[in-house]
Amino acid sequence: MDPTFALIQILNGIQYGLLLFLIASGLTLAFGVLRVINLAHGSFYMVGAYLAFWLTQRTGELWLAIVLGLPLALALGFAIERVMIRFLYERDHLQQVLLTYGLILILNELQSIVFGNEVHGVPAPKALDFSFRLTDTLSYPAYRVAVSIACLAVAATMYGVIQHTRLGMVIRAGSVNREMVEILGFDVRRLSALVFAAGAGLAAFAGMIAAPLSSVYPGLGDQVLIVCFVVVVIGGIGSIKGAFVAALLVGLADTFGKTFAPGLASVAVYALMVATLLWRPQGLFGRNA
């Protein structure tokens, strides 16, 4: 195997993985802190993509679309938490799954009503509209590099907040023992709304930066959802660090699966999950259940 070829494939895998991490981190936060299985998490990714399309069309620049769109996505996440999700905290997982599945249907239908069913493209920012030549036949778009850098920056920020701030400490404590945090006098309701909205915002941000790469079309959120669940399960439910490592593993497994065993490419990711769970039933960084 040619080293340049291997290097590019590794880059491909990492880039895919980083994007997955961005989406999966919100999912794992909701799991860990709120004990909620939110199937509609992929819908926030879709919302982000459509916001990027709509606002880029109006403003002409993706940067502006992200700046204007993120608050909208956060507000939507906050509203959904207040109106619906907060009633699910004390319910069993089956009810959570059913209700959030209903939410997927509602959001998909709204998307269809508001934006129609055509496929839309989002132009990449002009400053990043060039490619790096890697080999004589292959180049790597600058925008993909920018997406990877943006994902890394968000991951680093998240790590900083969760490890080194008071808020992060409370979130971590909440994921271990919710009642204790409440007894210590923290407003868990506000914390929950904040965590859920942040997760929604992260997924929406992923959808926004991915829009120029993937185009925008109905049902695009449903496609990423399953893979994100795989990432969360491999990483260990509730663990941000786990989600990060697992997302990179999944990205690489998917990329190299397609290269070495194209017939089994769709299975590679799930095989990785099975292998991990056999070895560590709680996931890579999950606490013993």
Place this chain on the structure above:
Amino acid sequence: MIDDRIAGSPRYRLTRRALLAGGAAAALAGSVPTRFALGQQAKVKLGLMLPYSGTYAALGQNITDAIKLAIAEKGGKLGGREIEYVQVDDESEPAKAPQNANRVVVGEKADFFIGTVHSGVVMAMVKVAREENALLIIPNAGAGAATGQFCAPNIFRTSFSNWQPAFPMGAVAAKRGHKTAAVMAWKYGAGEESVQGFTEGFTKAGGKVVKEFWVPFPDVEFQAQLTELAALKPDALFVFFAGGGAAKFVKDYDGAGLRKSIPLYSTGFLTDGVLKAQGAAAEGLFTTLHYAENLDNPVNKRFRADFQKQTGRAADVYAVQGYDTGQLLIQAMDAVKGDVKAREPMIKAMRAATIDSPRGKFTFSASHNPVQDIYLRTVANGENQFVEVAHKALADPAAGCKMT
């Protein structure tokens, strides 16, 4: 498969009633009783089973709007009868297809069964149409078996077989001086049959397919395969993708800088309906299809203007196929003056029909698939423009069809 004659036997009708009584309660709940207005015939019921949500939602919408446009142009009636539409969303989900098909055919007792887009879903519809002897018209899905191995007198297709637009592309690629080609497609019926068509045409013309890349449907992560393709360096690449996946693939291909080194070819599904999303990345692509936006015939000009006026959207190949489904319905109902019970003469009229389509006039083969010209098109100024006729009056080989 049940023979058509048995389908009409009393014993079979009993099962149908049992089915209705037992399992189709949900279907009944959604059905509307046929009303008899004073002194008028009952309405003719068109059962549309198409994707109204998900990746192919826009296609289902265009087909539906164009069927209605064709009928509205002829006074909004079929064979002198008013029309009632029943629309069911098939979600492009093969798993839900048998249930949905039964709902339309058995539950709603639709006079005409119309659909769909996805090749996997259409096979379930074909099965139900054969069992219930329902008159099925397929406005898009190209599964070869629908007018091949499982062809039937009561099954018609107004679109194409997956093999049909792909086969001429093989000769086109060879003529353009390519000796080797790789292929890449979604691994499901339409992708596999398109690749077969291209490979057959390319091999016949002296080319060699050196590698097949298969992408799980509806996966849209292509970077790994593109990296491998760049290392392989074939003379050309043929692909099958449609809808959102097609939009993404064309952008990725352009972004990877492969367009100059490895020219990209495909059937028209790669660019139809998604050109706006692809933007500059699609300029100059060559595709083969049974339609091009700027075909120079009066029907096409009129249809495009009317469709735009009616819907506010530009017509694409899916709208054309819907429009021709409407035209076939009109001819079928006119031939029997609105009497849907006169099945034999109706099918005879349909088999003999010439459809004056925006794509150019076409007729039906013995297996009930269009015999049509396949055009080479290129993307210029955000439009699929006609270059030349790649294959004149091409008929699907219809392997395994007993009617040929």
